[in-house]
Amino acid sequence: MSIVKWVFVVVSLFILGFVGTNTTTYATFTPADNYLIACGSSQNVTFLGQTYTPDSLQSSSVSFKSQENENSFVITSNSTAPFPIYQSARIFTTTTSYKFDIKQEGRHFIRLHFYPIPNQNLSSASITVVTEDFVLLHNFNFHDYNGTYLFKEYAINVTSNSLAITFIPANNSVAFVNAIEVVSVPENLISDQAVSLSPSGPFNGLSELALETIYRLNMGGPLITAQNDTLGRTWENDVKYLHVNSSAVNVSVDPSNIKYSTEVAPEIAPNYVYATAQTMGDANVANVNFNITWVFLVDPNFSYFVRIHFCDIVSKSLNSLIFNLYINTDIALGSLDLSNQAGHLDVPYYRDFVCKTSVDDPSVLTVSVGPDTSADVINAIMNGLEIMKISNEARSLTGLSSVESLLVLPPKKNKARIIIGSVVAGVGVLAFIILCYCCLVARKSKAVHQGSSWLPLPLYGNSLTVSKMSTTSQSCISLATSNFGRFFTFQEIMEATNKFDETLLLGVGGFGRVYKGTLEDGTNLAVKRGNPRSEQGQAEFRTEIEMLSKLRHRHLVSLIGYCDERSEMILVYEYMANGPLRSHLYGTDFPPLSWKQRLEICIGAARGLHYLHTGAAQSIIHRDVKTTNILLDENFVAKVADFGLSKAGPALDQTHVSTAVKGSFGYLDPEYFRRQQLTEKSDVYSFGVVLMEVLCTRPALNPVLPREQVNIAEWAMTWQKKGMLDQIMDKNLVGKVNFASLKKFGETAEKCLAEYGVDRPSMGDILWNLEYALQLEETSSALTEPDDNSTNHIRGIELGPLEPFENSVSMIEGDDAEDAANSAVFSQLVNPRGR
Known part of the structure; x- marks a missing residue:
């Protein structure tokens, strides 16, 4: 994520005196190093009170050189750039470095300015930027970026008398930059220490790390x-x-x-x-x-x-x-x-x-x-x-590639580093020998089936039911019947996931990591491996087990087995061929969904939520309804997943459940957030956000957009109330949606997003309205398409009263579990940004 610097309107207000000139702050710090470089320019450039000098006219303190002794070339555009600093750029066809003489060691700001000047095909340029020690950017391009220009700021601790900033173009591409700033900062600006949270305690060593300003x-x-x-x-x-x-x-x-x-x-x-x-x-x-x-x-x-x-x-x-x-x-x-x-x-x-x-x-x-x-x-x-x-362990601020893997650097003449490196290497070799010995001993010993280290969930045996411990207030899960499916040995899980191969990683959540697995017979699985070190993960893990042991429905996630060997807590789900709904809306190269497909997916998800709210003895509130938790099987049948945050609904004599706020921002019911009072209508609000996400194909929250567009619920409602929802819908749907169907869809979403829960409809009412919107779409198609003698498009059928449990059961066992056996699901998994 990046900060777009200097928005036109705000800058204009600023210059016109929005911030009074009579209270100007004067800096008392004079930086020892203060390089402001206008790359590719032939003359000085003044921008926001600072003067940038051309890189071609720098003194011996600044130089740039191509690794392959090839000259980079320069372009200039004086007419379309938003600000003077972006009117020129230097383009690199081969690895090229700017080298700066450093007068005073210590923290320095490195600021990079990028603007893909039109008519030069720079939007597809793949840019990698490194210093001697850190990766700043790796394969960045403007295709995945919403802004027109980009400003990046880093804080790097320079420990030598020079600093090299190297630009590396990808194969068959170029790199470019419009301006560079290298400015020393006060010694005490960023301390070496801070307070660490989760776990709490002191954090030391910030001076050895690179920082990138995000907000x-x-x-x-x-x-x-x-x-x-x-x-x-x-x-x-x-x-x-x-x-x-x-x-x-x-x-x-x-x-x-x-x-x-x-x-x-x-x-x-x-x-x-x-x-x-x-x-x-x-x-x-x-x-x-x-x-x-x-x-x-x-x-x-x-x-x-x-x-x-x-x-x-x-x-x-x-x-x-x-x-x-x-x-x-x-x-x-x-x-x-x-x-x-x-x-x-x-x-x-x-x-x-x-x-x-x-x-x-x-x-x-x-x-x-x-x-x-x-x-x-x-x-x-x-x-x-x-x-x-x-910066991470690879000393990178983007990805896991290190400087050494991106650029061949000459060895540094630093005896201390050589000695330290030798010691570290020696320790590493010793540790490797010890590890190999331990692994050898472990392989020779018998695999002992032991209880899980997840203390609230002592699992033993080969099946699961939910019961309450008589001596504690915590729920305990005992494996005493056959309701929980197949028991997998840890060895089977290891073989199915190729020893948890990272290339098979589907996603990461608060509970741990999820991998794709394949059994010997070719059956695909989704394997959720709990992380005992995550306290939140333990709570989610238990909640999901409790929920899934009680719930079965065609539009809810199904569980096929578990493993509780070797202090592991692993749940196994059938693999969901088409992944989360979100990946079919934006951010991937999947073909766009048709309007009918989107309606059918929303209807499927609504059926699952309707069953949660009304199908069990006590209602269940999902509490984390979003497009990453609606999964699609090979036939694009939607199923609601991830019950880690779910909560039992209020009793008959109550109107709400008082609980701490949980969920995903952008989907959170604002009334629940303010009052900390949870009801089924909180799921309804979240589902309303999903409906708008399905229509507009953009994230629920996008801070880089203008203020009025950041929150999709607020933004879409302004257009819905004007009766102009078609102006913001996915461009792939323009001209392909029946107006009456779209209108009913918009009205349904608007009711879901009402400020107060009492004004929102039930999931049953939402389901009826979505089915009616689908009927309007199908009727329209039937009237405009030739008759194919099929029964897929039946004209003029009126919708009757909703039958809430037509495809639902409160508990499925044995051969009655056909729907559950045929489902292909996994929980909150595919997108690492899931929860």
């Missing part, structure tokens, strides 16, 4: 560009990342009121950041103890450095603003007395954390503030936020 936000304030920042940074407004807009209200003071201390210098953040904030607004709830939450889409394969900026600009007295800070579900700061920590009112304060992504949704990172229940004043505040990706 930098000015809460409650305008865009801040390089000319008004102490270190040439850009801070964007936070509004489009708020999960519930009404939960926050912006406040501001005169920037001159900000009083920097010895602990926080202006280089940490400009006074414009600390002079604005978001505080608790009117979330329309009876309980005022709600959180303000910001939601960020991130790469689930990396850890993140998170810096939170605070400044108490709202209190009238000391020690009156006390609140909590949450990152994902972890309490990062509890009972934070802001003025006490900062030393006074209007004094900046910040804290640094290292965390992974959300367990509930690995593609999401959330940051929240909320009031402390013991505080006299019910309020919370945040002024600024920075989120930076941390």
